[in-house]
Amino acid sequence: MKIRPSSAARIRARYLACCLAGLLLLAACPARAQERVVVVADSWMPYNGTPGSAREGYAVEILRAVFETRGFTVDYRELPWKRAVRDVRSGQADILIGVTPDELPDFIYPKTSLGRSELCFFTMDSGWRFTGPQSLTGVVTGYVQGHNYPGWFMEAIGRSPERFHALHGQDAFARMLAMLAEGRVQVIPGNRAVVDYYVQQAGLEGQVFVAGCSETGAHELFFGLSPANMPKSRLLADILDQGVYTLRNTGQLNHLLIKYGLKDWLKPR
Structure with a gap:
């Protein structure tokens, strides 16, 4: 039996409404995500x-x-x-x-x-100063693998890897500060706000000194x-x-x- 025009129109309207509802549902998914x-x-x-x-x-x-x-x-x-x-x-x-x-x-x-953030260098030796890349010669420097350091710092690691100690994984920075306190590294680079926080938490105020900052390390x-x-x-x-x-x-x-x-x-x- 043929469908009368009025019935066909109603069916088409229902079909279009269902399609529209489906599109709205799909559009809502990204919002929920x-x-x-x-x-x-x-x-x-x-x-x-x-x-x-x-x-x-x-x-x-x-x-x-x-x-x-x-x-x-x-x-x-x-x-x-x-x-x-x-x-x-x-x-x-x-x-x-x-x-x-x-x-x-x-x-x-x-x-x-x-x-x-400004890259500064910290030590427990009040007599040591950071005056540029050459001042890292003769000390062991700790650093967190994967963190953003200036190109000259990464080049220094490549030239003399034995003078650098890399840390990675959980609490890498806190562990690096502990290595400084134990004398296993002599220098650590870091953001001043970060170092100040961990120094305070470790009870090392007055023992860890900022020895200078890199002119190219601010960002x-x-x-x-x-x-x-x-x-x-x-x-x-x-x-x-x-x-x-x-x-x-x-x-x-x-x-x-x-x-x-x-x-x-x-x-x-």
């Missing part, structure tokens, strides 16, 4: 520390303040640095804490930085977002820019930083 933001890095306080602790680090607290108020769940995990980089690059994680565009140029970056730090998770990463970068702007202009950022004994890395306008 974006509700969870996986953040990874190795322990590098005061930027990031133990997940779930009262002091997860100011970078993690920024992420929570920005994303959780917008309905996202921040899943922060502490991983060895090399694995953290690999997971974000492959899309298994969304955000890496404390990187630079020069270090990982394939990553996606917000416009807003996470702070400024802006950023959150690095996964190049494999587009367009999600672009969306997260935009949210970060807007969120940090709000935190800064409402005074929430300063309040958050005070907890870690820090000040805003940008001069007030």
